[in-house]
Amino acid sequence: MTLIKNVKPYGEEAVDIRITDGRITEMAPGLDGDDVLDGAGLIALPGLVDLHTHLREPGREDAETVETGSRAAALGGFTAVHAMANTDPVADTAGVVEQVWRLGQEAGLVDVVPVGAVTVGLGGTQLAELGAMADSAARVRVFSDDGHCVADPALMRRALEYVKALDGVVAQHAEEPRLTVGAQMNEGERSARLGLTGWPAAAEEAVIARDVLLAQHVGARLHVCHVSTAGSVDILRWAKARGVQVTAEVTPHHLLLTDELAETYDPVYKVNPPLRTDADVQALRAGLADGTIDAVATDHAPHAVEDKESEWAAARPGMLGLEQALSIVVQTMVEPGLLNWRGVADRMSVRPAAIGRLETHGRPLAVGEPANLLLLDPAHSAVVDPAALASRSRNSPYAGRELPGRVVATFLRGVPTVLDGKAQK
Amino acid sequence: MRKHLLEVADLDRADATLVLDTTAQIEQALAGREVKKLPTLRGRTVVNLFFEDSTRTRISFELAAKRLSADVINFSAKGSSVSKGESLKDTALTLEAMGADGIVVRHSASGAPHRLAQWVQGSVVNAGDGTHEHPTQALLDAYTIRQRLGRLDGVRVAVVGDVLHSRVARSNVGLLTTLGAEVTLVAPPTLLPVGVETWPVTVSYDLDAVLPKADVVMMLRVQAERMNASFFPSAREYSRRYGLDGRRMAVLPDDAIVMHPGPMNRGMEIAAEVADSPRSTIVAQVGNGVSVRMAVLYLLLGGAPE
Numbered sequence: 001m002t003l004i005k006n007v008k009p010y011g012e013e014a015v016d017i018r019i020t021d022g023r024i025t026e027m028a029p030g031l032d033g034d035d036v037l038d039g040a041g042l043i044a045l046p047g048l049v050d051l052h053t054h055l056r057e058p059g060r061e062d063a064e065t066v067e068t069g070s071r072a073a074a075l076g077g078f079t080a081v082h083a084m085a086n087t088d089p090v091a092d093t094a095g096v097v098e099q100v101w102r103l104g105q106e107a108g109l110v111d112v113v114p115v116g117a118v119t120v121g122l123g124g125t126q127l128a129e130l131g132a133m134a135d136s137a138a139r140v141r142v143f144s145d146d147g148h149c150v151a152d153p154a155l156m157r158r159a160l161e162y163v164k165a166l167d168g169v170v171a172q173h174a175e176e177p178r179l180t181v182g183a184q185m186n187e188g189e190r191s192a193r194l195g196l197t198g199w200p201a202a203a204e205e206a207v208i209a210r211d212v213l214l215a216q217h218v219g220a221r222l223h224v225c226h227v228s229t230a231g232s233v234d235i236l237r238w239a240k241a242r243g244v245q246v247t248a249e250v251t252p253h254h255l256l257l258t259d260e261l262a263e264t265y266d267p268v269y270k271v272n273p274p275l276r277t278d279a280d281v282q283a284l285r286a287g288l289a290d291g292t293i294d295a296v297a298t299d300h301a302p303h304a305v306e307d308k309e310s311e312w313a314a315a316r317p318g319m320l321g322l323e324q325a326l327s328i329v330v331q332t333m334v335e336p337g338l339l340n341w342r343g344v345a346d347r348m349s350v351r352p353a354a355i356g357r358l359e360t361h362g363r364p365l366a367v368g369e370p371a372n373l374l375l376l377d378p379a380h381s382a383v384v385d386p387a388a389l390a391s392r393s394r395n396s397p398y399a400g401r402e403l404p405g406r407v408v409a410t411f412l413r414g415v416p417t418v419l420d421g422k423a424q425k
Numbered sequence: 426m427r428k429h430l431l432e433v434a435d436l437d438r439a440d441a442t443l444v445l446d447t448t449a450q451i452e453q454a455l456a457g458r459e460v461k462k463l464p465t466l467r468g469r470t471v472v473n474l475f476f477e478d479s480t481r482t483r484i485s486f487e488l489a490a491k492r493l494s495a496d497v498i499n500f501s502a503k504g505s506s507v508s509k510g511e512s513l514k515d516t517a518l519t520l521e522a523m524g525a526d527g528i529v530v531r532h533s534a535s536g537a538p539h540r541l542a543q544w545v546q547g548s549v550v551n552a553g554d555g556t557h558e559h560p561t562q563a564l565l566d567a568y569t570i571r572q573r574l575g576r577l578d579g580v581r582v583a584v585v586g587d588v589l590h591s592r593v594a595r596s597n598v599g600l601l602t603t604l605g606a607e608v609t610l611v612a613p614p615t616l617l618p619v620g621v622e623t624w625p626v627t628v629s630y631d632l633d634a635v636l637p638k639a640d641v642v643m644m645l646r647v648q649a650e651r652m653n654a655s656f657f658p659s660a661r662e663y664s665r666r667y668g669l670d671g672r673r674m675a676v677l678p679d680d681a682i683v684m685h686p687g688p689m690n691r692g693m694e695i696a697a698e699v700a701d702s703p704r705s706t707i708v709a710q711v712g713n714g715v716s717v718r719m720a721v722l723y724l725l726l727g728g729a730p731e
């Protein structure tokens with residue numbers, strides 16, 4: 001049992017919140033009890049839900065494990081993360097997704113929800129046993145070949161159709177592979193000057209346009225991973241106006257960083273899809289604010305030192321995100337007045353939980369609900385030190401940046417996974 | 426001068442002019458000497474670090490360093506392909522332990538010299554990185570133009586060919602415009618980078634329209650394999666539309682010169698009769714390359730000239 005005193009749910013009127021047996025049992029001013037946590041000055045939000053996390057286990061435990069990634073997630077205020085399927089072996093069978101799910105249970109810091117591969121071995125040619133993964137203990141609902149695009153239009157159509165029977169969704173990494181051969185960064189003025197092969201916006205937008213039409217044609221749910229361009233936001237807005245069942249996510253780094261950082265040739269800024277222009281950043285923020293983009297998802301992508309400490313072209317794409325995601329949303333969305341705290345809860349908890357069909361996450365802060373929540377100190381700000389991160393990797397693009405907000409505590413079903421900014425195991 | 430020469434943007438107009446003037450001084454100092462050697466960099470170590478095969482550029486730098494009396498180490502790291510990325514860091518640490526004063530690096534990855542410069546104490550000279558830059562090539566080209574035409578300000582330079590994949594083109598656009606030349610890029614649209622409209626150049630798809638107004642025609646190497654990725658339909662069509670042959674050379678102004686960074690594809694972008702004509706500066710470029718690289722090493726490692 002915990003009693004949080006004088007905390008502001010959604011940044012609104014301060015109340016006391018009593019947590020008993022994993023649930024919120026009272027929310028009112030002036031409650032008495034033991035095990036008191038002073039919430040003065042803190043904001044309570046529903047525990048965050050990440051639709052897009054790379055935990056690297058099995059296969060690259062030198063970069064991250066389910067346990068270290070879970071700890072990073074809890075410190076970031078998350079209570080559930082979707083573990084992407086591009087592990088080694090690929091999460092394309094019930095056995096692998098159950099293994100990842102079990103590792104998450106053992107770590108016990110967040111609910112690790114495995115994503116199943118759409119195609120066998122992420123090969124893009126043959127559907128994986130989606131039903132077996134859905135029916136497994138891991139209860140997979142999100143299917144993705146992330147890292148690769150399901151480029152074959154006929155296969156994508158079948159995948160969209162097939163998961164209807166599973167109440168599932170296909171999460172597409174939208175990248176027309178023939179347009180991005182050897183691509184290193186956003187194609188534009190900077191790539192031309194830097195001599196780095198360009199990744200054109202059209203390679204993302206063309207696939208999204210195709211997929212929303214397919215999703216409408218077969219009446220299926222489509223989710224678009226890490227939307228990165230202004231044109232993609234326009235297509236999604238158009239598709240939603242037409243009634244297509246499409247949802248989309250944006251990463252923290254695409255809300256904050258631009259391709260200008262490639263001028264350093266430091267591959268810590270190499271990511272797929274690449275950092276884009278300032279105009280794209282502004283369009284993504286506007287799209288997230290008006291709900292065209294449903295969710296913030298981290299695309300947390302840990303990499304070992306040797307995979308980043310190299311020349312740009314040799315480095316692997318991807319950046320850490322779990323521990324700074326909320327701070328970046330505060331800086332890019334809350335501080336400029338684009339989202340209020342209820343908006344943050346909606347985009348980082350409610351909607352991603354709904355997309356992933358998670359029943360006990362993304363719930364409102366209300367009596368009777370599961371006690372999955374975080375406490376944020378919005379007044380605190382700190383400079384990011386990659387060496388201090390809980391992730392096993394150090395490839396944070398935010399090193400040396402001062403970011404607002406600090407997650408003081410996280411509760412998973414009433415159990416504190418983070419207290420006073422420290423992981424509890 | 427800055428500590429490193431990673432791209433031509435490291436040189437402002439005064440720096441670039443200093444390099445060209447120093448080159449001229451070095452050539453004067455060596456002229457008529459039996460032993461073509463200056464004692465300037467005695468006791469200094471220059472490492473030639475070549476991750477990509479380029480015998481001519483390596484020899485040019487080696488000769489330049491030796492003529493300045495530097496100790497030269499050739500570190501051929503070929504085979505350390507881009508996929509084995511960490512070798513660059515390891516190599517940097519090795520060079521650091523050896524106490525290299527200057528590191529001349531050629532690499533197939535754009536930006537590799539920038540990375541190297543973050544890990545070593547010595548001065549890094551970019552000897553060509555991927556499709557990014559090749560600053561000493563641009564310096565030797567500028568020197569050659571000035572030598573032949575007497576000036577760079579207002580000189581009209583047509584750069585013709587595969588601009589998209591050319592580090593020579595990128596460096597020349599930056600350096601020649603810094604020095605006051607007017608650059609026109611001529612290529613099929615497929616071989617021009619997206620974003621080229623922001624460069625300080627004129628762009629044309631029509632070689633025949635540009636040639637009568639060009640003081641310098643710089644032909645870029647075009648790899649025939651590019652046609653496999655549909656950059657152009659065939660070597661023959663490319664050559665017909667963008668190759669420099671005797672007929673096209675005839676429409677050039679009287680004093681105009683023809684340049685090529687080498688190695689040439691004779692019959693593809695340049696006809697033999699053009700390459701071997703009196704307008705051609707191709708042989709002079711090779712000789713000037715050694716002098717320009719001496720000037721660069723001298724200015725980066727030896728301090729300001731007297």
Ligand SMILES: [Zn+2]
Pocket residue numbers: 146147148173225226272273
């Ligand atoms: Zn992806």
